[in-house]
Amino acid sequence: MVIMYEEPKDKEKFDKHYFEVHVPLGKKIPNIIKDSVHRVVHSENTNLNLYIVTVLEFENMEKLTEALASPEGKQAEEDAKNFFHYLNKPPIVTILE
Numbered sequence: 001m002v003i004m005y006e007e008p009k010d011k012e013k014f015d016k017h018y019f020e021v022h023v024p025l026g027k028k029i030p031n032i033i034k035d036s037v038h039r040v041v042h043s044e045n046t047n048l049n050l051y052i053v054t055v056l057e058f059e060n061m062e063k064l065t066e067a068l069a070s071p072e073g074k075q076a077e078e079d080a081k082n083f084f085h086y087l088n089k090p091p092i093v094t095i096l097e
Contacts, residue, residue, distance in 0.1 A: 001064060004092040007051040014086035018052070025079050028072040031063040032056055048092075064095070 008014035023037060034057040040050040058064040067073050084090060 001056045002094045003054040004050055005052045006089055007049045008086045009088055010086045014083055017083040022079050025076045029067050030070050031058055031067040
């Protein structure tokens with residue numbers, strides 16, 4: 001799963017909530033094999049102003065589905081509403097095979 005955030009309206013408030021609240025909640029989601037958060041320093045061939053890319057790796061689609069349906073997954077999803085108002089647009093979420 002790759003989650004791409006474009007540059008927020010309020011970087012300071014977004015960063016504070018994202019890194020101090022949301023990322024710790026995300027780390028509690030079961031079935032994650034590997035997770036990483038990357039600040040985008042350069043993009044080409046896009047009109048998106050990408051800011052942060054988060055990558056969550058799961059063994060397979062079944063494990064991903066279980067993770068998102070878990071109480072921890074639901075808590076992280078609910079928390080996203082607490083910082084989406086710092087964004088101009090919701091994040092782009094992609095599921096890769």
